[in-house]
Amino acid sequence: MQHLRRSPEEIAANRARYEDHQRKGLEFAPKALPAPSPLPAPPIDPALVLHRETLPGGWYWSTRVKTGETLRIAQEQGFSAISLIAWNAAETSERLNLVDTVKVQWTxxxxxxxxxFSDMGRVMFSVTEDSSGAHDCLMGGSTAASNEAxxxxxxxNSRDNFILLATKAGLDRRDIPAALTLFAPIRVDADGKFAWKPELLHDGDYIHLRAEMDMIVGFSNCPHPLDPNPHYAPKPVTVTRIAAQPIAEDDLCRTATAEAVRGFENNAFANL
Structure with a gap:
């Protein structure tokens, strides 16, 4: 099989495009991020609530969300880490990508x-409210082996829950992306080891994820592999789907970094 060779002109154009992106990124002054969202969580206007689901410990659930809608994930009945995956509802080959999410935002x-971000360089969610910042992008959820040990x-466990969830959505296990685990206070210590930092958690923690495209979103409410509790005791987690609201032109999530700006440009381009 012959390898596709790019012309010198195409190579030069690609390099110029890359250097332009790099220059814009270096010139862009990132906006300071705000303090954590206040506790307790403020009430949601009942007129805006589209659906509310209480996910028992050990179980999974999926929902479809439309662009602009917000998911509030809240610990209203005690602590429980909960894992999340997502696909573009219109094209499920596009899915959550935590590697790019970490890489392009440098954190x-x-x-x-x-x-x-998705694996197509587009924005799937904006974090519009968050009381803790204690979320794990690195380890993923539990497996049968981690639970048994x-x-x-x-x-x-979350891996098997997500297989069941994907199957019901007409997808395969190979379609399952790496999971984001919310309310899992994982940090990397000076020796490069994963560490559980319970001081990052608070009673009643919550997060708001605004959908930036139509999606299928899946949840699994199982203990994180590094949860120090020796007992399998996840508490119920409440997920509330909130109707879309107007978004300001200077919305922080859309303007905080050059990478976010570029991601939203990719979203807009895909919708043309």
């Missing part, structure tokens, strides 16, 4: 003002 710490056999 593993997702918090208010950040965005979450810690708790014994027969307890539900």
């Amino acid at each position: 593993t710490a997702l918090s208010k003002g950040r965005v979450i 810690k708790y014994g056999q027969g307890l539900r």
Whole structure:
């Protein structure tokens, strides 16, 4: 098989485009991110609530969201880490990509003002509210092996939950992206090891994820592999789907970094 060779003109154009992106990124002064969202979580206008689901410990659930709608994920009944995956509803080959989310924003710490990218360089979610910033982009959710090593056999895990969820959506296990685990205070210590930092958590923590495209979103409410609790005891988590509201032109998530601006440009281009 012959390799596709690019012309000198195409190579030069690609290099110029890359250098232009690099220059814009270096010239762009990122906006300071705000303090964590206040606790307790403010009430949601009942007129804006499209659906509310309480996800029991150990179980999974999926929902479809439309562009502009917001998901509030809240710990209203005690602590529980909850894992999340997502696909573009119109083209499920486009999915959540945590590697790009971390890489292009130069941080593993997702918090208010950040965005979450797909594997097509587009923005899937904006983090519009967040009381903790304690979310794990690195390790993913639990598996049968991690559960068995810690708790014994027969307890539900996120990997198997997501396989069931994907199958019901007409997808395959190979379509499952790496999971983001919310309310999992994972940080990397000086020795490069994963560490659980409970001081980052608060009673009643919550996060708002605004959908920036139509999506299928899946959740699994199972303990994180590094949760120090020796007992399998995830608490119910409440997920509220909130109707879309007008978005300001200077919306922080859309303007905080050059990478976010470029991601939203990719979203707009795909909709032409």
